[in-house]
Amino acid sequence: MRxxxxxxxxxxxxxxxxxxxxxKRGVEITPLPNKRFKMAYNGTxxxxxxxxxxxxxxxxxxxxxxxxxxxxxxxLRGKGFPAPENIVFSNTDVERAWAxxxxxxxxxxxxxxxxxxxxxxxxxxxxxxxxxxxxxxxENHKEVLIEEYINGKEYRFTYVKNEIVGVxxxxxxxxxxxxxxxxxxxxxxxxxxxEQRKNPIHIKIKLDEEIERVLSKLNYTLDTIPExxxxxxxxxxxxxxxxxDAIDVxxxxxxEIKETVRKAVRAxxxxxxxxxxxxxxxxxxxxxxxxxxxxxxxxxxxHFPWVxxxxxxxxxxVDALFPETAAVKEx
Numbered sequence: 001m002r003x004x005x006x007x008x009x010x011x012x013x014x015x016x017x018x019x020x021x022x023x024k025r026g027v028e029i030t031p032l033p034n035k036r037f038k039m040a041y042n043g044t045x046x047x048x049x050x051x052x053x054x055x056x057x058x059x060x061x062x063x064x065x066x067x068x069x070x071x072x073x074x075x076l077r078g079k080g081f082p083a084p085e086n087i088v089f090s091n092t093d094v095e096r097a098w099a100x101x102x103x104x105x106x107x108x109x110x111x112x113x114x115x116x117x118x119x120x121x122x123x124x125x126x127x128x129x130x131x132x133x134x135x136x137x138x139e140n141h142k143e144v145l146i147e148e149y150i151n152g153k154e155y156r157f158t159y160v161k162n163e164i165v166g167v168x169x170x171x172x173x174x175x176x177x178x179x180x181x182x183x184x185x186x187x188x189x190x191x192x193x194x195e196q197r198k199n200p201i202h203i204k205i206k207l208d209e210e211i212e213r214v215l216s217k218l219n220y221t222l223d224t225i226p227e228x229x230x231x232x233x234x235x236x237x238x239x240x241x242x243x244x245d246a247i248d249v250x251x252x253x254x255x256e257i258k259e260t261v262r263k264a265v266r267a268x269x270x271x272x273x274x275x276x277x278x279x280x281x282x283x284x285x286x287x288x289x290x291x292x293x294x295x296x297x298x299x300x301x302x303h304f305p306w307v308x309x310x311x312x313x314x315x316x317x318v319d320a321l322f323p324e325t326a327a328v329k330e331x
Contacts, residue, residue, distance in 0.1 A: 007037040011051045013200065014299040017314045018053050018321075025318065025325035041322045054296040057321055059270025066268060066292040067113045069145055073289075081264040082286045086147035088112050091138030097146050098130055104148050109133045112143035121210070122236030123149050123217075150286050152279035154238040155249070157258070158297060158313050159265045159274045161320040164258045166302035166311040167250045173205045173234040173243030177226025183215065184222045187234070201304045205243035210235060246301040248308025257285055265290065273297065273317055 003016035006023055008031030019039075023029060027041045039046045039053070046056040055063055066072055069086065076083040085104075089097040101107045101124075109130070110120040119140060121133035137144045158166045175186035184207065191204040205211075207222065211234045215221060218232070226232050238244045261278055264287050265271050275297025277288040291297045302311040319326045 007031055007048075007051070009035040009037070009051055014296065014314070015051055015053050017300065017303070018317055021314050021318045022322065022325070025322070025328040027318075027322055027325060039321070042324055044322055044324075046321065052296055053321075054273045054292065054317070057272050058274070058292050059272075062268055062270035062272075062274075063292050066271065066274070066290040069110075069112065069147075069289050072268070073147075073287075076264055076267060076287055079264075079267045081260070081267065082284070084148045084150055084286055084288065086145055088143050088145050091134075091142055091144050094131055094134045094138075097134060097144065098127060101130060101146050106149040108147040108149050109137055110145050110147070111137055111141040112145045118242070120237040120239075121213075129213075150279050150281075152281035152284070152286065154288070155253070155278045155280055156246070156298070156301060157253075157261045157276040157278055158299065158302060159262060159271070159276060160313065160316045161272055162262065162266070163316075164262050165316045166248070166313045167253045167258070168246040168301050168305060168308075169249045170238035170240065170301075171233075171245045171247060172236060172238045173211075174245070175205075175226070175232055175234065177228055177230040177232065179228035180225065182223050182225055183220065183232060183234075186226070186232075199304050199306060201240055201298075201300050202245065202306050203241070203243060205234060240298065240301055245306040246304075248302065248305040248311065250302075250309070250311055253280075260285060261287065272320065275299075 003011055003019040006019055006029045019029060022039060027039055030038045032038060037048050039048060048056050070088050073083040073086055087100055106123045106125045108122050109124055119137045124130050124133055134144055154170045156168045156170055157164050175183060175190055187205050187207060194202055194204050214234060214236055235242055240246050261276050265274050265276060268290060271292055275291035279286045279288060299313045302313040
């Protein structure tokens with residue numbers, strides 16, 4: 001049975017997996033008009049709109065707050081949690097934005113309320129680059145977020161009903177040199193490996209203007225031949241959806257860091273399932289953003305890591321939605 005047959009609509013991979021796991025446990029799924037559907041089990045039910053199951057579990061306030069990155073950061077800082085300083089400008093206010101950014105360079109430029117790492121430009125250091133990237137974001141978004149750049153490795157913590165249930169180290173799209181091949185040839189080799197491994201969420205790396213911009217900061221081009229064993233990062237953002245790698249590190253992250261992130265999510269009223277982007281540099285952490293909606297967190301990165309152990313995060317979400325089915329799962 002396909003998820004589409006059960007719900008009457010097309011869903012993204014995370015939501016399809018939730019539907020199939022819930023159905024396996026006996027949850028009743030009923031298609032409704034206007035592409036809505038209902039999930040019900042033993043008196044507990046959820047009305048799913050726009051195919052977004054997690055949004056039926058999180059409150060509308062949590063969705064509204066986490067959709068607005070600078071409000072999330074302000075709330076977290078106000079409650080004592082480490083988060084970067086940021087501010088939103090109209091896509092026509094590039095000069096005002098530059099005046100704000102200049103004293104704290106480098107900065108990050110990204111959409112105000114978008115996800116999946118598209119139109120995200122990291123470590124901007126000069127005026128010309130700032131203006132170019134600001135306008136690139138402004139072509140697709142009415143508002144542009146400027147944020148202080150913080151050094152560190154990026155991780156995705158997934159929170160479900162007061163627990164951190166999975167942690168993935170997200171590495172930007174990259175290749176490793178062999179001393180012979182150009183960067184273009186190394187990308188072709190990695191893309192061939194993507195095909196062979198058939199990992200459903202790790203997509204092929206697409207050569208584009210942003211990769212050329214990132215390489216230029218290293219004084220590299222697509223024709224550069226990296227040294228044997230040298231890892232070359234092709235993008236500044238770490239999103240799996242833009243060619244990055246998700247490495248499971250759930251067992252490697254300290255209890256103290258997990259607790260800080262867990263408590264930070266609890267500071268957002270009504271956030272029950274959430275993906276948290278965290279920068280870690282030694283013992284220092286900064287919470288970049290929280291992903292609740294509109295697309296919801298990318299739960300599948302824990303099920304299909306490029307390296308490391310698979311984590312049944314989908315199962316934990318269904319446990320949270322329908323606690324009584326947890327016993328069914330164990331049978």
